Amino acid sequence: MAGSSPCASCKLLRRRCAKDCIFAPYFPPDDPHKFAIVHKIFGASNVSKMLQEIPVHQRADAVGSLVYEANARMRDPVYGSVGAISYLQNQVSQLQMELAVAQAEILCIQMQQEPNLPIQLDQDEKSLLLASCNNFNSIPHQYFNFASSSNVIQDPLKRESLWT
Structure with a gap:
């Protein structure tokens, strides 16, 4: 990433963003909230380990899932997605x-x-x-008008999108 701004993860973690940074393709500098929430729920080290174990062509989908689950966990810490x-x-x-x-x-x-x-x-x-x-x-x-038998009391989709 020489010459350009560090990725959102390196910026948040205050470290130099290397050319082979595993986070750079998935956490661009213009979307810092995306990494911040994933980091808060899963931790940077765990996310790094997960991404290293996943084939490169599946990493973008994995990051999307992590972001979705992290947003869901922030809204509902018990049940999440x-x-x-x-x-x-x-x-x-x-x-x-x-x-x-x-x-x-x-x-x-x-x-x-x-x-x-x-x-x-x-x-x-x-x-x-x-x-x-x-x-x-x-x-x-x-x-x-049948009532729901779920233990989930709130409507998690009415507050805001889980994909943000």
Whole structure:
């Protein structure tokens, strides 16, 4: 790095940035926050060891993952990125449940409008299903807003991006 400014890691660690600095390609001098947060969570020595053990063509992805996890750990020291993943998985589950309820409502409406639809049910089963539809329609929709069963209380994605 002779003649140019040191990389963000060497600048933060106050050392001379060598030509073969392992951090230089991934922590440019114009983005010091990126290394600062990774250093705070993982430590420069550990990051250096990790990068040395990873093939060169995978290091940029590894640094991206380290930055993501470091940001997630700063926001949620207990769960880190797992908290964000759990939140999103719970949200997907809730949306799948809402979709199933909507599809059941559509089927009920179709069966009420056209009771002779070619559905693979005998007459007793169709009658039971139609009766269930009548009961189903009387249930207030707020009961279908399923709460998350996760231990993660906060929404980690609403505060700010985990990629910064």
